[in-house]
Amino acid sequence: MTDLKSENTKKSLAKSLKILMNKKKFNKITINDIVKLSEVNRNTFYYHFEDINALLKWTFEQETFDFLKTFDMTTDFEKALNFIIDYVEDNKHILNCVTNSLGREQMKQFFSDDLKDVVKMIIDASEKELNLKVNDDFKKYLCNFYTEAIAGNLLAYFKNKETIDRKKIVSYISITCKNTIPLILIEANKKLQ
Numbered sequence: 001m002t003d004l005k006s007e008n009t010k011k012s013l014a015k016s017l018k019i020l021m022n023k024k025k026f027n028k029i030t031i032n033d034i035v036k037l038s039e040v041n042r043n044t045f046y047y048h049f050e051d052i053n054a055l056l057k058w059t060f061e062q063e064t065f066d067f068l069k070t071f072d073m074t075t076d077f078e079k080a081l082n083f084i085i086d087y088v089e090d091n092k093h094i095l096n097c098v099t100n101s102l103g104r105e106q107m108k109q110f111f112s113d114d115l116k117d118v119v120k121m122i123i124d125a126s127e128k129e130l131n132l133k134v135n136d137d138f139k140k141y142l143c144n145f146y147t148e149a150i151a152g153n154l155l156a157y158f159k160n161k162e163t164i165d166r167k168k169i170v171s172y173i174s175i176t177c178k179n180t181i182p183l184i185l186i187e188a189n190k191k192l193q
Helices: 002-021 030-039 042-048 050-066 077-090 092-102 104-129 136-159 164-190
Strands: none
Touching: 002 030, 002 050, 002 092, 002 136, 030 042, 030 050, 050 077, 077 092, 077 136, 077 164, 092 104, 092 136, 104 136, 104 164, 136 164
16 A cells, blocks of 8 residues: 555656646746645655656656566567657657756756666667677667667657658667667677677
8 A cells, every 4th residue: 555655646746747847947846846736745755756857757757668668679669669759749848848947968868868778678689589698888888879879869859840750760760770789789799709
């Protein structure tokens, strides 16, 4: 029961944050604003989250990236990208609020932190499918490389949606990842052992 209550409290805080982001800039929202709207006290907020950024990150993870982990990245990668873009489009006001308040790099960091898990799943699935054992340090590098590229492309789409075709961006990212990651892993397996 306690876990359910804790989860409901977190969801209430996240909902309050999203409501407030419709009304004011992210960097103008205070913990007092959030707890007042959620009808909890400050200690309850701090019991669950270190700060507002942690609440925002948790919100993104709950609404998107935890769900993305259910996809089979070897077969559902385009579905996963479309899910991310749907989320971005449905929550554009929130993402704009964060981007305008904290800057593009901070927004990219929010995407990157969680996209990293998705990219790691793609790399691990490719490695397993190819029956390889690639150096962990290189896989970490490769994961960071692709995460930065995908996050940058998604942010470019998000900011310039009217000039960037959704189907193309999904297709381009998918083709790039599906076709280059296996080749890179094969090459790394040969040269980095």
